[in-house]
Amino acid sequence: MFSFRHAFAGLRTLALGTAAFAAATFASAAPARAGLTTVMPETDASEQGHADIMAHQYGGAFAALANGGYTNGTVTATRVDDAKDTVWYGGSVKVDSVASFARSNQTFGLTLNDGSGTAHDLFSTNAFGYAAAGSSAQISLGSSPWQFTLDNGATLMKTSSLAAANGSAWDQMVTYKVDGLADGRSTYLMFWEDSSLATGDRDYNDFVAQASFSGAGGPTAVPLPPAAWAGLTTMAGALAVTAWKKRKAQTA
Ligand SMILES: [Ca+2]
Numbered sequence: 001m002f003s004f005r006h007a008f009a010g011l012r013t014l015a016l017g018t019a020a021f022a023a024a025t026f027a028s029a030a031p032a033r034a035g036l037t038t039v040m041p042e043t044d045a046s047e048q049g050h051a052d053i054m055a056h057q058y059g060g061a062f063a064a065l066a067n068g069g070y071t072n073g074t075v076t077a078t079r080v081d082d083a084k085d086t087v088w089y090g091g092s093v094k095v096d097s098v099a100s101f102a103r104s105n106q107t108f109g110l111t112l113n114d115g116s117g118t119a120h121d122l123f124s125t126n127a128f129g130y131a132a133a134g135s136s137a138q139i140s141l142g143s144s145p146w147q148f149t150l151d152n153g154a155t156l157m158k159t160s161s162l163a164a165a166n167g168s169a170w171d172q173m174v175t176y177k178v179d180g181l182a183d184g185r186s187t188y189l190m191f192w193e194d195s196s197l198a199t200g201d202r203d204y205n206d207f208v209a210q211a212s213f214s215g216a217g218g219p220t221a222v223p224l225p226p227a228a229w230a231g232l233t234t235m236a237g238a239l240a241v242t243a244w245k246k247r248k249a250q251t252a
């Protein structure tokens with residue numbers, strides 16, 4: 001949707017009255033926090049925001065925390081610094097769709113961050129809300145780091161968790177670390193915005209997926225340039241991601 005906030009950002013000659021209107025209009029926006037990409041509040045009554053999506057996934061009622069996260073008292077979701085949710089690494093991971101408030105086909109996958117650009121689709125889903133269905137098998141990429149990717153069939157945007165890999169360099173995905181599930185795994189929720197940040201609503205709920213790692217794994221602290229990974233990827237050619245791929249594509 002059209003974003004008044006963004007459109008106004010570059011206009012420095014606004015009359016005072018108009019500026020006051022803009023300030024009042026966005027008074028409810030979440031405060032900007034260092035290191036965290038701003039998520040705009042949900043304003044579409046047919047969609048759900050992050051707290052509601054977490055409640056659907058984990059139960060209870062999720063309340064906002066001062067640090068940008070949410071908790072239901074048992075399960076706590078803490079935002080991952082957006083400088084760190086770009087490239088992922090380690091362990092064995094399974095990804096499951098949680099929700100999609102996009103009304104269009106979404107293909108979720110990963111791209112190896114080894115300079116090869118090798119991409120693998122994991123699953124596609126095309127169902128609105130919590131009917132979205134799609135799961136990967138358990139994936140082990142050994143020493144290869146990767147970027148998560150989302151390919152939207154309607155906006156024709158294929159975006160990466162690594163903002164620098166997007167043509168616009170926009171950050172299209174925000175991430176929460178989920179603690180309190182008591183299942184011995186490392187769990188993250190990824191919330192995607194699948195359209196232009198110049199004109200989109202920036203509510204980051206077009207596609208939501210849970211990544212659950214067994215063993216150590218998750219976002220790398222600092223994404224390394226491809227050359228730095230060259231010595232770690234000698235086994236990459238032996239990877240058989242295709243064999244792990246399990247499509248549950250749906251047709252609308
Ligand atoms: Ca991010």
Ligand SMILES: [Ca+2]
Binds near residue numbers: 193194200201204205
């Ligand atoms: Ca959106």
